[in-house]
Amino acid sequence: MVIQNCYWCENEANSMEHVPPRCLFPEDKDVKRVFNKTFREHLITVPSCDEHNMQKSNLDEYLMVTLSGRVGNNGLAYIQTLTKIDRSRKRNRKLLDIENSDVIRINDKEFPVLWVNVDTQKLNHSFESIARGLYYYENSKSFKGELTIVSKLFNHMEDPDGTEYNIRSSEIIEIERRHWNTEVKGENKEVFSYQFSPFDDFKTQTLALNFFEGIDVFVILTELTAKEIEDAKSRLSFLNKLLFGDLQLKYER
Numbered sequence: 001m002v003i004q005n006c007y008w009c010e011n012e013a014n015s016m017e018h019v020p021p022r023c024l025f026p027e028d029k030d031v032k033r034v035f036n037k038t039f040r041e042h043l044i045t046v047p048s049c050d051e052h053n054m055q056k057s058n059l060d061e062y063l064m065v066t067l068s069g070r071v072g073n074n075g076l077a078y079i080q081t082l083t084k085i086d087r088s089r090k091r092n093r094k095l096l097d098i099e100n101s102d103v104i105r106i107n108d109k110e111f112p113v114l115w116v117n118v119d120t121q122k123l124n125h126s127f128e129s130i131a132r133g134l135y136y137y138e139n140s141k142s143f144k145g146e147l148t149i150v151s152k153l154f155n156h157m158e159d160p161d162g163t164e165y166n167i168r169s170s171e172i173i174e175i176e177r178r179h180w181n182t183e184v185k186g187e188n189k190e191v192f193s194y195q196f197s198p199f200d201d202f203k204t205q206t207l208a209l210n211f212f213e214g215i216d217v218f219v220i221l222t223e224l225t226a227k228e229i230e231d232a233k234s235r236l237s238f239l240n241k242l243l244f245g246d247l248q249l250k251y252e253r
């Protein structure tokens with residue numbers, strides 16, 4: 001048997017990991033009657049070590065429950081919320097940190113909604129894993145570099161600056177994305193699709209992840225090393241100071 005390396009750390013892999021996690025894709029028994037098709041064909045897998053297999057860390061269930069129940073998702077996510085998510089939550093009552101629950105009415109139909117305190121750290125780990133998995137899948141090598149996750153999903157009342165940053169950055173990326181001209185991929189786009197931007201001049205590209213046709217998460221992948229990023233930052237701040245700040249005077253003397 002050929003030994004494969006983990007999509008994340010390049011250690012020896014001993015299992016295959018679904019990207020994104022398989023549980024995100026509705027089970028036939030829950031949706032076949034309504035949609036008359038399966039959403040579990042042609043799922044992406046990459047080789048993984050134990051440490052980087054999300055299924056083993058139970059993070060994939062948290063991701064599924066958090067993402068499916070969002071307002072603004074498509075009907076598939078809604079059915080998933082009433083079936084699979086409901087089963088998960090009955091099995092594990094502590095899965096979600098629920099602040100409040102309510103029912104909203106749209107056109108005489110009732111929709112249960114939950115206000116959930118999202119664990120950003122858990123979600124970030126999942127999104128990082130998905131981004132690294134897709135990078136490996138597309139490039140047949142693991143990603144080396146720095147990775148930043150941006151999403152409007154991360155709004156926290158106790159972190160107004162972070163929320164503002166995520167909203168503003170998402171909006172900028174959404175505008176840039178209209179000019180990417182790259183393929184939107186995914187065999188089951190009702191559940192998940194993704195798109196890589198072209199590389200920019202700074203060895204950087206953005207990956208757009210979309211869940212249930214409602215949630216966008218952007219992952220900025222830069223192949224610059226941490227040192228190169230620091231150098232670029234200090235060059236930029238030097239330029240800023242030179243153009244707009246106190247350095248100007250010193251150079252005039």
Ligand SMILES: [Zn+2]
Nearest residue numbers: 006009049052
């Ligand atoms: Zn690994």
